[in-house]
Amino acid sequence: MGMQIPSVHDPGMAPPGKHAASAYAYAFPVEASRDQHGQLKKDMAQRVIDKITRLAPNFKDILIRHITFAPYHMQSMFAAPGGDFCHGLLHPDLMGPNRPGPKGFLDMPIPIDGLYLGGAGCHGGPGITFTPGYNAAYQVLDDQS
Incomplete structure (x- = not known):
């Protein structure tokens, strides 16, 4: 499970004195x-x-509401295949250099000039990190110089 509380940095995301939190559980x-x-x-x-309540004992008591998304929600909202927002299992065999980069896999580059990969299934992911897009943009710049 991963959890973030973005209202710590942007208080406008929640009513005064409250917080907004997102928790991602990967075992559905x-x-x-x-x-x-x-x-x-x-x-x-x-x-x-x-x-979460085991670590923050008052969490259950202060929770106002929650929304839970099932895999089919993730698939329809984010085009995540099978509901997997990582666009490829989060498994050691599919991390780092074993994910495609801007030009495809190291041992199997994309055979189309000018096509770059920048989605969540690329290195820098998985998930929504924006790093694959960053990597692709810098690859474009490197290729133009």
Whole structure:
């Protein structure tokens, strides 16, 4: 699970004296049938809330509301294949140099001049880090000089 509290840096994201938080849990069974997603989504939300409450004991008591997204939400909102916002499993075999760079994989570059990869499935990801786009932009600049 990953958690961020962006209202620490931007208080306008929450009412005065309150915070907005996002927690990402990576263990939702995407292969489960769609009719199970409603209950699984509730179960996952409760597990995340319980886990955070173990570290921040008043978390459950101060929680105003929460929204939980299942894999099909991630797929429709962010075009994340199978709901995987990492666009490729977060697995050691698929990290670092084993993810494509701006010109594809090291041992299998894209055979099209002027095509650069900058999506979440590229090195610098996974997820929404903006690093793959940064890498692609600098590759474009390097190739033009």
